Amino acid sequence: MIxxxxxxxxxxxxQELITSYETRLKHYISYxxxxxxxxxxxxxxxxxxxxxxxxxxxxxQDDYLILLDHQGYLKTSEELAQMIQKRLNDSSRxxxxxxxxxxxxxxxxxxxxxxxxSLSQLTFPHQxxxxxxxxxxxxxxxxxxxxxxxxG
Amino acid sequence: MIxxxxxxxxxxxxQELITSYETRLKHYISYxxxxxxxxxxxxxxxxxxxxxxxxxxxxxQDDYLILLDHQGYLKTSEELAQMIQKRLNDSSRxxxxxxxxxxxxxxxxxxxxxxxxSLSQLTFPHQxxxxxxxxxxxxxxxxxxxxxxxxG
Numbered sequence: 001m002i003x004x005x006x007x008x009x010x011x012x013x014x015q016e017l018i019t020s021y022e023t024r025l026k027h028y029i030s031y032x033x034x035x036x037x038x039x040x041x042x043x044x045x046x047x048x049x050x051x052x053x054x055x056x057x058x059x060x061q062d063d064y065l066i067l068l069d070h071q072g073y074l075k076t077s078e079e080l081a082q083m084i085q086k087r088l089n090d091s092s093r094x095x096x097x098x099x100x101x102x103x104x105x106x107x108x109x110x111x112x113x114x115x116x117x118s119l120s121q122l123t124f125p126h127q128x129x130x131x132x133x134x135x136x137x138x139x140x141x142x143x144x145x146x147x148x149x150x151x152g
Numbered sequence: 153m154i155x156x157x158x159x160x161x162x163x164x165x166x167q168e169l170i171t172s173y174e175t176r177l178k179h180y181i182s183y184x185x186x187x188x189x190x191x192x193x194x195x196x197x198x199x200x201x202x203x204x205x206x207x208x209x210x211x212x213q214d215d216y217l218i219l220l221d222h223q224g225y226l227k228t229s230e231e232l233a234q235m236i237q238k239r240l241n242d243s244s245r246x247x248x249x250x251x252x253x254x255x256x257x258x259x260x261x262x263x264x265x266x267x268x269x270s271l272s273q274l275t276f277p278h279q280x281x282x283x284x285x286x287x288x289x290x291x292x293x294x295x296x297x298x299x300x301x302x303x304g
Contacts, residue, residue, distance in 0.1 A: 013165055135277065151255070
């Protein structure tokens with residue numbers, strides 16, 4: 001599993017928390033987080049377009065792309081775990097999650113996406129999305145293994 | 153606004169993040185977070201019962217009690233801001249939010265509650281709930297003031 005995030009480096013404190021979940025996660029699955037540098041253009045359209053190029057450059061043709069998107073599908077932690085299991089079963093394609101930049105995704109990314117997932121109906125800061133997502137991916141792994149972490 | 157959380161002290165790193173939002177929040181509204189010590193009973197029923205006593209002891213008879221509950225209503229950040237505005241308009245009653253302990257709320261708390269709010273259909277660790285909620289309350293204040301923080 002890969003997580004692409006269009007973002008500057010988060011503040012040290014938040015990164016420490018994210019890293020703590022990433023470290024645990026790597027005991028369960030292969031996981032590679034990667035930050036993509038936000039565009040320095042001034043217009044929202046140009047920003048989204050430039051950032052879409054960065055995202056597309058990271059993708060292989062057959063990658064299964066899941067956008068973390070406010071307009072995406074809401075899933076429970078158990079449903080997310082089932083989705084992760086399905087993706088793990090499909091060993092022929094990499095699974096790439098993506099958190100967009102401050103202005104969201106360019107249309108070309110929506111067209112390329114295989115699925116859109118929403119972490120909440122609330123709007124989170126992008127860095128908090130990364131923290132919540134990493135925790136959920138870890139939680140999904142413990143659910144799939146029947147471990148005690150998740151109370152449900 | 154008051155936030156009661158049945159929880160041990162969070163780890164230092166998470167507390168630092170929560171405090172950063174609390175500090176900003178206090179420029180907008182009166183806000184008092186308070187931790188209630190989790191029960192040390194061993195059975196889930198006893199734990200919930202003991203913790204319910206702690207929560208009820210904090211409440212005045214006319215407090216408007218909002219539980220942060222996985223089974224509660226999902227709201228967008230804009231809708232949450234509107235709810236906060238309504239509560240601020242009702243100066244006759246305090247608004248008390250409450251995050252329950254590891255086993256959730258006792259029935260007596262559900263009966264006492266005026267509203268149940270869900271931060272996400274996903275299950276979050278309780279400490280992450282506190283962080284997400286504090287950020288959302290801050291976000292709500294910036295939305296109500298028409299400030300730039302929230303992109304929507």
